[in-house]
Amino acid sequence: DTGVSQNPRHKITKRGQNVTFRCDPISEHNRLYWYRQTLGQGPEFLTYFQNEAQLEKSRLLSDRFSAERPKGSFSTLEIQRTEQGDSAMYLCASSFARGGEFNSPLHFGNGTRLTVT
């Protein structure tokens, strides 16, 4: 049973650099989510895909953030011109649901911890 896989696990970058994270969801799942978690907080919603379509993007995501899910499979989250405030754990989750239902659990990967120096 392969769960949600995220790479890299850790990323240290200098302020102003671009970074890209990858998420491989559970293969039969049609929905994919990106969340961000900072110390002492719960996961915060960033964006959501149903198959390859990005259906929602949080206002937390500035125009420096972009996410893609080509062909409805893996997803990438890119942050351009990183800032120290971007330091956080970036979590990917996937789920399977039919139609417009939202009554199935999200299954999370182990996250990518980003440190911007």
Next chain:
Amino acid sequence: DQQVKQNSPSLSVQEGRISILNCDYTNSMFDYFLWYKKYPAEGPTFLISISSIKDKNEDGRFTVFLNKSAKHLSLHIVPSQPGDSAVYFCAATGTYKYIFGTGTRLKVLA
């Protein structure tokens, strides 16, 4: 605007006793609720969920109770074990967006 609140940041319980974790929500449109457990350096792991058409759901040692009129849910762990020591998050959704609380750190004392 915290739509899902976990007001107890931490809880300590003796091994073998019951652990009760609480969660309150404000949005009456939420109709599906979940509990997750998180160990350090790992992602949240799904534990148990409940639909708003039910008031109780049980899975082994874990039971979730939902009180819609009070907009309150709780997670009961019986009996508590040292391996249950982790941060527990409740979450709620009525649409695509799952909203999480800030977590309660549970410590089960041997």
